[in-house]
Amino acid sequence: MNVLKAVSLWIDKLNTWVGWVVAWVTLGLVLVVFTDVVMRYLFRTSFVFTQELEWHLFAFIFLIGGGYTLLKDGHVRVDIVYQALGFKARAWVNLLGVLLLLIPGCLLIITTSWNFVYKSWAIMEGSPDPGGIPFRFLPKACIPVGFILLLLQGISLGIHSLMQIAGLESPQKDAT
Structure with missing residues (x-):
């Protein structure tokens, strides 16, 4: 069980770091949208x-x-x-949801997006519009990468749920 805890902790730390990066990119998006609106209306x-x-x-x-x-x-x-379920019942719902829905869904999207992303990278796909961004292959690459991160976090959630069911971990009081 210690190995599972270590794996889960590593995944949680990875996605915490990714969340920090995404937060800064979100600030960048706000600035880009603000600039676009100012340019359009002023x-x-x-x-x-x-x-x-x-x-x-x-x-x-x-x-x-x-x-x-x-x-x-x-x-x-x-x-x-x-919310009406007890602590262990919630853990069971989470574990079954991870095993039956999240993992198969993520694997389906990861495997079906590889060829799509590969072709985009192979031709270094860019925008077809004049003045557009010449790196369209980059957001397409986010599809499998994002679902790999989601899959990993699903595995971590499954580990936490399994430990909660086994009585080795208490419920998280605050998810934020």
């Missing part, structure tokens, strides 16, 4: 590069931040039933 101009940068950064935030969001229990769920 100077009546807009740049394709700026608009594409907005969705590149959003893709990074959304995809890469998924594991951190799961770590902090920030994903949407139907809490009507879940």
Whole structure:
């Protein structure tokens, strides 16, 4: 069990660090959107590069931040039933959800996105629009990377749930 705890701790630390990076990228996105709005409404101009940068950064935030969001229990769920359950029943729901839904779903997306990402990297795909970003392959690479991080965090959640079921870990009082 100590090995499982160590693995889970490492995954949690990894996604905590990733969450810190995503937070700073989010600040960057706010600044880019602010600049775009000022340019559009005050100077009546807009740049394709700026608009594409907005969705590149959003893709990074959304995809890469998924594991951190799961770590902090920030994903949407139907809490009507879940909150009424006891501590061990919640751990069972989490463990079964990880094993039956999260892991297979992540593996499906990771394996099916490899060829898509590989082709984009092979041609160094860029924007088809004049003035656009020449690095479209980068946000596409966030698909498997983000789902690998989510998969890892799902494994950590499964380990925590297993330990809670076995009585080796108490419930987390505050997920934030």
